[in-house]
Amino acid sequence: MRYLPHTDSERREMLDAIGVTGIDALFAEVPPSKLLRELPDLPLKRSEMAVERALESLAALNVPAGSVPFFAGCGAYKHHVPATVDSVIQRPEFMTAYTPYQPEIAQGTLQYLFEFQSQVAALTGMEVANASMYDGSTAAAEAVLMAHRLTKRSKAVLAGGLHPHYRAVIETISHYSGHSVGGATASPAQSFEAQCDSETSCVVVQMPDVFGRVSDLTALAAKAHAAGALLVVVVTEAVSFGALKSPGAMGADIVAAEGQSIGNGLNFGGPYLGLFATRQKFLRQMPGRLCGQTVDRDGRRGFVLTLSTREQHIRREKATSNICTNSGLCALAFTAHLTLLGEAGLRKLGSLNHASAVALAEALAQVSGVEIVTPHFFNEFAIKTPKPGAEVVDKLADLGVIGGVPASRLWPNDASLANLIIVAATEVTTENDIAAYRGALSEVLHG
């Protein structure tokens, strides 16, 4: 078998050296009735060629985003990733390295994590960022738990525009860790501020929100702080950091974001990249790994994982989180892409995304019966159609257009949202894509 180096004679030699006659002697502690005699009921080994064929045929059943006019967002975005990025993350010394617990032979990993942390802090407008978390949704849940620890309160208030998956994750973790959650329904108009009281540890707001709405959170930050609560800002489209006022500038205390848009492809939902940033004074309550700068015995600058006493391998039951793994290679993809972009490139990317979305909005608004319901947006907005969104998106797919995410997919029980579709456009969106969407939508609604 191509991944197993031993020959049978080597195996025999090694068994001799150990002093046993057969391999099962080394499984002697297993209760005999539980040691499988028959092989599991699964296919036998296959050649690389055969495995390729089988997996390629499964892949061929899917419609890649790059092959059609594509407008789905809602927390995962189709962007162009430069070829260099994949080349970097396929460096074997990055891909097959471990967590840098032996820093002397892991300066590669540690330096890119330090650069990553620096970039994330700058993007979010915060003072310190960690070395990544699993994804935006779990980062948001960790932010809530951190707010509870810091304020010694137990209720999180979630804004209506928070991605329903993120809401569900926070609700699940809260319920099982003995905390509570309040907040608005998805109806954009409803105010949730009334739910803030002396039990509230944090207010969790997404910006741009799940409908693509952008809004200034400065006043909300002031209100939360006046009530003794923290402002947690969730961002699901990392490219927006290049175009919009930063959460830090608006008064955020913790930022929990999804970094997928930069460096990482859609991958059907994972692996993604949690970005987590906060104020310096909250550092000790921050979950996740942290990379810090120091010197070695010769006075040369180097990097190490630090402040590990917050983490599970030392604090065990008193850890700030149970998290062990981060999103290492996805963080590398993010930092490499962002390094290639630079500040000027990121701003340009932001402009292009917004321009694409504006062009899309103008085009769709021309289709009779379609209403753009988001006045201010970055690269994503919601449209209202005369027919249920799910049906429209389904028919658009038949016409070769992935027209966005119907709100009913995320809120199956809210009839008031049934006719909404959330659409996104990015720098990859072409004039032809927009024309195709307009044409197909027209046909679906009026054809």
Added chain:
Amino acid sequence: MVEMPKEFVPVKVETMGEPQTFTGNRGLAIEEPLIFEIGSPETSGVDFEDPLTPALFPRGEGEEAAALSSGGEGDSGVLSPLGERDRVRGDSFANRLGGLERSEPIGLPGLSEPEAVRHYVRLSQKNYSIDTGIFPLGSCTMKHNPRLNEKMARLAGFADIHPLQPEKTVQGALALMQELSRWLLELTGMHAVALSPKAGAHGELCGMIAIRAALEARGEADVRRTVLVPDSAHGTNPATAALLGFNVRAVAARADGTVSAEAVRGKLGPDVAAMMLTNPNTCGMFEPEVVEIAAALHEAGAYLYCDGANFNAIAGKVRPGDLGADAMHINLHKTFSTPHGGGGPGSGPVVLSQALAPFAPVPFVAKEGEGLTLVEHAGAAGETAHPFGRLAAFHGQMGMFVRALAYMMSHGADGIRQASEDAVLNANYVRARLAGALSQPFGDRPCMHEVLFDDRFLKGTGVSTLDFAKALIDEGFHPMTVYFPLVVSGAMLVEPTESESKQSLDLFIDAICKLAGAAISGDTGRFTAAPRFAPRERLDETRAAREPILRYKPPLPKA
């Protein structure tokens, strides 16, 4: 724009009387500054279509219209994605950002493509990796990461699909998730699998929440608030239990390092919700009384959570379901070869017994008519399912599912069994050849896929486990896991995995024997000065913790 002063001056090091170089480099060992010290905010290694970009920052109306209609000048000749239409638009482009444009500088450097490539290549050269050499980290299963996995994960049909695009456009992805589930269930003998957890610790959370949900359904969640954990457990176990509000009660091991059913029975009571057990355990031994332990737990109305970190010892040989497990997470990045990536991403699907299956979180894949569907909301789950909620956005680590399935299909049932046997063979070979030189805390007895040593063989030498590990670095190896498990003094946990050839093992064993000999004969300097040949010598971790520097700060301008 923010100034990006370039100020990295490599310290020139005189090592062991060797001559200095002018650059501080030593041949292929090249010092590499931070991106902030190389790049600038104006430089970019990415080109965009020009000159179409409408201004985001408010400009005078006249200026704006002029800029847009002047189309011809400065035209690179490349057609913009938005085409001609925008260039001749008469009305000024009014952005819809509601006045929230980011006007302050961000402080990000950019590098051209050649500079960026060099930066990352040079950084990569400072890393040890599985592809470099043996990576004998106990509990981590650093096996070879097959390149086929990478090729398959990058197929557009897997890599370029959106989690929320219409289900009929991703039937192949759903089928892959079903197929992965089939392999996991068959190998573990369990009843259902939750694919969404993003890593092992996340999987532990999933399994333990499922247990809590089952207790809630029985009306016993308020009573059963204690979780039993062996003192040798990985830190994530008590951390997970504490997160969920459980009290952790330690169960001591016997003199031979394993947990007795009697010891477990002694800690059982009506307040116990579950036990978290790693099997094989963190000392590398199969828990011989696991079946009785499971039975005792079930009798007492409690559940058995298995930490599946060490599944590589028994995949294809033993099924945790047959032993009585109620939930077990599987680390795809350990047993099933998905890359460790310098710390992540991982993937931690959880297999569940019949008792816990109804509580599996959303989303999960189900049959619907002729095709497959994702059940994403509790309401759509059907009558028998009571999902406890959701653990992450979207559907799980698809990129890792593809890689793991490619691995499984390549090995097949027979290859998986052979891999487990070779993993156990290799660890015992290391044990047998080092039994004379090193000390084993529980005596010299067969281990599973990893072998545990302690620091008694170093007693009186002035060399600690840490020093020994650092000397291994100079010999060209990544050290084994050190100081874990905590139950043993100066632990050294060696897990070679099945990927190591006999030649590779012999070289490693030989080096360790010689190092042990050197320590005992008083050659302490070799150890306390180590590592001398790595890209960095020992780093000041105290300083890093006392004066944390966690992001780049430009140096202050010189007066």
Added chain:
Amino acid sequence: MSQVKYTKDHEYIAVEDGIGTVGITNHAQEKLGDITFVETPPSGKELKQGDAAGVVESVKAASDVYTPVSGTVIEVNEGLNDKPELVNQDAEGAGWFFKIKLSAPSELGALMDRDAYLSYAQEQG
């Protein structure tokens, strides 16, 4: 009347006029290694004997600090914020953690005196 007593968790308490100065012992700081951070209880906090009163961290370990006696915290050593290394340099002097006003001085009777503690610490290894 002043006295110094020791606990099994390696805390010491130096009592004078009903006020106890509490810290960790020299033996403890040696075992922990370079101290990187100390968390002290807030001033004014009421504690019962054996309550967790703070945390002392080194690079690789974190230990809870328990109060040897019941009482009210009246002062904390602010110097430890910037210089946690004081605990390594002078654990039983300048590296003190907090001062507590004893509510039940008889509790001191159950603690070890210096000789007893030193033998105990030596046994522990």
